[in-house]
Amino acid sequence: MYHCYFANKTKQNKIILLILHRFDALENMTEGDTFLLNKSSGKIETQFTDFVGKTSFGMSVFNLSNAILGSGILGLAYAMANTGIILFVLLLTCMAILSAYSIHLLLKSAGVVGISAYEQLGNRAFGRPGKILAASIITLNNIGAMSSYLFIVKIELPHIIQGLLPDNSDYWFVDGRYLIIIISVLVILPLALMKRLGYLGYTSGFSLSCMVFFLISVIYKKFVTECPDEHSYNKTVPTENNYYHTAFTIPIMAFAFVCHPEVLPIYTELKNPSKKRMQNVANISILAMFVMYLVTAIFGYLTFYGNVKSELLEMYSKKDTLMLCVRLAVLIAVTLTVPVVLFPIRRAVLQLLFPDKPFHWVRHISIAVCLLFLVNLLVIFVPNIRDIFGFIGATSAPSLIFILPGIIYICIVPEEQEPLKSRPKIQAIAFVTLGFIFMIMSITFIIIEWVTGKKTSGGH
Template sequence: MELQKMNGHSREDGFDGLEAAAAEHEEFLPHRGGAKRETHFTDFEGKTSFGMSVFNLSNAIMGSGILGLAFAMSNTGILLFIVLLVFIAILSAYSIHLLLRSAGVVGIRAYEQLGNRAFGPPGKILAGSIITVHNIGAMSSYLFIVKSELPLVIQAFLGRNTGEWFLNGNYLIIIVSAAIILPLALMKQLGYLGYTSGFSLSCMVFFLISVIYKKFNIDCPLEDGHQNTSFIPDNYTVTEDAGGFCRAKLFTMNSQTAYTIPILAFAFVCHPEVLPIYTELRDATKKRMQNVANISILAMFIMYLLTALFGYLTFYGDVESELLHTYIRVDPLDVLILCVRLAVLVAVTLTVPVVLFPIRRAVLQILCPDKPFHWARHVGIALFLLVLVNLLVIFVPSIRDIFGLVGATSAPSLIFILPGIFYIRIIPTEQEPFLSRPKIQAACFAALGFIFMVVSLSFICIDWVSGEKRSGGGH
């Protein structure tokens, strides 16, 4: 579509006219009057509507970390949490702006190909590897929720405790992966998942409404409110003194505060999905895709803020690392909370295929970038990824530290470092000199990512050395 609307595209995107158009024209029409030219990403005519693209990107942003945001607010205070949330949301939108500018100049709409254009094959392999590691971690976190929550939901509805095979979480994630996730992951185009993305977001809206409703129906402290207990997957329990419960704090600092920024950064990572969604957007232009990104980030910002605020104001210092577990302590058989848990399960299950698409594209870009679409590769990669993630969820009992390591490395790389250095390398110096303000901003942006990575890894290493366990959320 961009090729067909070359002149209009360059004007609307704000490039300095002819130079950007000429660069893109040179890239994609090298044999204008002669042999048949090579097929590129911009030759694909997108068919996904604006609204469906917003659903897809919003669903890519929304992660399981929404369940831990109330706990994060309890460790920062309301004001500091809001400041950090605004900060991360703005930086995420700016990061997408850098990606779209870089993609618009060279006409490439694949993260891995931007890496190839900026640094050659090593850049493509680096970008593809980071995307793969990050999204495998995200898929694993979603299936971990299915593994832990679905047996409890079935128990509550059937009134049975243990013994039956269908209450085994390992069996359930295999069934869910084969019956629901795999068929969706086998779709040829990401745009068709807009319908499931919309339904998934509806489930999370229901979760938010229920959190707000419960704020006015639960008294603090809880009946067992003499302590704040956060349950952690590797059977470690953190207990805090009861002082200060049921009182909102505007600003607070403790040992868990340092993990709030990694949690929030991980919660806003959607960058591997941006360019595939851009590719399939109908009437695609940079301005139109930036609007998709801005609306998606704003919608998730509002959902994150309201969930964290009302969850925190319900339980205050007694909130757990996973918000739903705190409601279960109030009434394990609460019908509304059971429905909410079921809605969350549906939401994370339908998000897995959306996250799988960028991994498959990264693998294809690294292994066979020039080969045409083939169903055998399409299906084989999806099967391999689902089997790998299922094995991780089944056989790795303490995946929490792995998620922390992945979140501290892949999140700053995808949000800060790669978009910044790609922009510096790809935007021509004739258009923007190296010491121009946009490139200096991009360099500072990448440097901020390096600082963020070093600080996060330092805290994680200190945590490992000291043997202390964390009780934060994940994406």
């Protein structure tokens, strides 16, 4: 009997200690975190909130690949003409590796503190100013990306309709302003209202298939298009006159792999989430886009050589039925990317304005409608929005890829685990420095472009 009493007493003490331990864990958590008890070990494990473990590995790859793939793919052949094939391949390879390393820093930081939001990592590193800064950079960068995609729809879709249905130039349905409103309401908004980013894996897969069709068509056109009458192979090596263009392509190629605002939301929804599993998602996505970028650039360049323009599709006849279909496929791909880009903005707004509130459909829908309304207004009424967001992109993109991941990593990973003079921390410091160099380069080139009036290729 005494034995039973002491056994029960010991059991009660253990339960009390466990409860106290749970309260300690709760005290040390940041907003938006939660925890679950590991049944096998009895330890407290920080778990990601929102929609844990719902999205398959393949769908996550589709979504991240779609977030990486941007309209900048159309300018890569022009970049190769300015840098030369060998230098282009080296630069593109370096940028892909740096992007994968950047995601590694983000995931390592998220794993240390158990936080699945970029904004919350900023909060943990710098307090509320860091949270506001991260959310603002994500919002500006992604609104700029959404605007650039809708600009493409506004400009290109009327040409496609006129090519498929000639003699309709006076009708309202070839006015780009009306078309982007229709596309936004009928296509983008319903997809943006999805509860989870993982649901967009299907549309992301279709978007990527459209770009594969574009890639196959570029390869096909290389073998059926006559070579330009005048082209010289010395254009494959940078000369003194195009060093400016060569230097300008470096930040553009770096930004070709921007997907960092989407990484943590995708990680949140990944089935059986772990740092290694999400890093594999990132590595496969980056590798797939690296191959697509490289093949597009090589075959686009070898078709037109030094005559290639900054937008590859401009080189093909607008009366060519195949290339009209390719243009349509590119527009579909761009349109289906907009909802994927919108999700991190809504998440950033929710983190800033409603950090402790559970999911609610009214907030979810209202923010999506407001964002699309704002972007449509910008695209319709601001003629030089690309220049404005080009400047914003020059600051936000290097911040998201290089500066914030590196600084957050340095601040969050404890010195007991990795001292400031350790190799990983030194690498992170060098990575941040590289980010500031890219930012200064980008801003300098944009200012030169504004002053001189020279137009250079770009875009994400």
